[in-house]
Amino acid sequence: LDPKIVFDRHLTASDRTTALTRDVGTGLTSNPKELPPKWFYDANGSMLFDAITRLPEYYPTRAERAILAGHVHEIAVMSRADTLVELGSGTSAKTRLLLDALQRSGHLRGFVPFDVDESVLSHAAAAIRQEYPAVRVHAIVGDFERHLHLLPDANRRLVAFLGGTIGNLAPAGRHAFLTSMRAHLKGDDMLLLGCDLVKDPDRLVAAYNDSAGVTAAFNRNVLSVINHELDADFDPRGFAHVARWDAENSWIEMRLRSVRDQRVHVGALDLSVSFAENEQMRTEISAKFTRDSLAAEFAAAGLAMVHWWTDSAGDFGLALAVP
Numbered sequence: 001l002d003p004k005i006v007f008d009r010h011l012t013a014s015d016r017t018t019a020l021t022r023d024v025g026t027g028l029t030s031n032p033k034e035l036p037p038k039w040f041y042d043a044n045g046s047m048l049f050d051a052i053t054r055l056p057e058y059y060p061t062r063a064e065r066a067i068l069a070g071h072v073h074e075i076a077v078m079s080r081a082d083t084l085v086e087l088g089s090g091t092s093a094k095t096r097l098l099l100d101a102l103q104r105s106g107h108l109r110g111f112v113p114f115d116v117d118e119s120v121l122s123h124a125a126a127a128i129r130q131e132y133p134a135v136r137v138h139a140i141v142g143d144f145e146r147h148l149h150l151l152p153d154a155n156r157r158l159v160a161f162l163g164g165t166i167g168n169l170a171p172a173g174r175h176a177f178l179t180s181m182r183a184h185l186k187g188d189d190m191l192l193l194g195c196d197l198v199k200d201p202d203r204l205v206a207a208y209n210d211s212a213g214v215t216a217a218f219n220r221n222v223l224s225v226i227n228h229e230l231d232a233d234f235d236p237r238g239f240a241h242v243a244r245w246d247a248e249n250s251w252i253e254m255r256l257r258s259v260r261d262q263r264v265h266v267g268a269l270d271l272s273v274s275f276a277e278n279e280q281m282r283t284e285i286s287a288k289f290t291r292d293s294l295a296a297e298f299a300a301a302g303l304a305m306v307h308w309w310t311d312s313a314g315d316f317g318l319a320l321a322v323p
């Protein structure tokens with residue numbers, strides 16, 4: 001075993017099953033039914049999301065990468081971080097830009113990737129170890145809504161929360177997350193947060209309803225996760241992908257629409273639920289921001305936005321904040 005990789009599991013397989021069981025039990029017995037987006041990400045879901053990031057319609061990943069490519073040096077100089085923490089790190093594709101810049105600025109010692117999916121995390125941790133032999137990797141399998149207190153300490157940390165994942169949380173959840181983030185940042189730590197911006201609804205909807213159907217497969221993957229992990233019998237083909245813009249809440253909503261009357265049994269819960277034809281179940285919200293709306297949410301959590309960048313089209317925003 002590589003002594004320079006530490007692997008912490010704050011979400012063991014059994015915690016994961018407990019949390020999934022609770023979310024599915026609650027979500028399938030609510031009216032309307034609902035499932036939280038974190039359960040998209042088993043090994044197949046992480047792979048499908050990775051494919052989404054390369055779709056022509058899905059601009060956020062490319063826009064955020066362009067911002068990082070143009071400004072990582074500034075970010076590295078301002079943060080002077082010795083440790084990069086990445087929440088929801090996935091395959092850590094954009095991380096390399098940050099790691100390179102921090103390494104060039106001369107302080108970098110550690111990388112802390114943090115993700116709910118152990119499979120994607122262990123691959124990313126090993127790859128980063130190989131590419132950055134001088135960097136210690138401390139990988140954490142955890143839930144950023146519950147486990148921020150378990151982040152390892154360092155002299156100066158740059159906590160990156162990229163990709164717009166903050167948009168998966170509703171306003172109350174964002175406030176709780178940012179408040180908890182604020183509570184765990186020390187004086188010299190900084191938060192680097194990426195968020196998708198409000199824009200023409202047609203482009204937003206297209207980004208979540210691509211013509212190749214990859215997002216539809218990603219959406220249905222939550223049903224396969226429940227089938228495998230909770231012994232359920234969802235027929236994924238019995239559900240159609242729906243993506244709609246909710247202007248009032250400023251978020252994209254993904255849903256699964258039952259194409260017929262059907263019953264589903266969840267073995268692990270000994271639960272049977274019925275879906276009416278055309279009944280819709282929400283599976284994700286992806287909130288969209290403006291600079292001002294994000295700055296206000298930071299301020300309400302005791303964080304100050306000290307820098308703001310967008311890509312040239314103004315599609316995506318990257319904020320640097322301090323406690």
Ligand code: AVJ
Pocket residue numbers: 052060163164165167168207208215218284285286
């Ligand atoms: C990984 C949460 C940033 O909301 O855009 C992509 C997930 N869902 N397509 C997003 C997602 C559908 C993505 N985040």
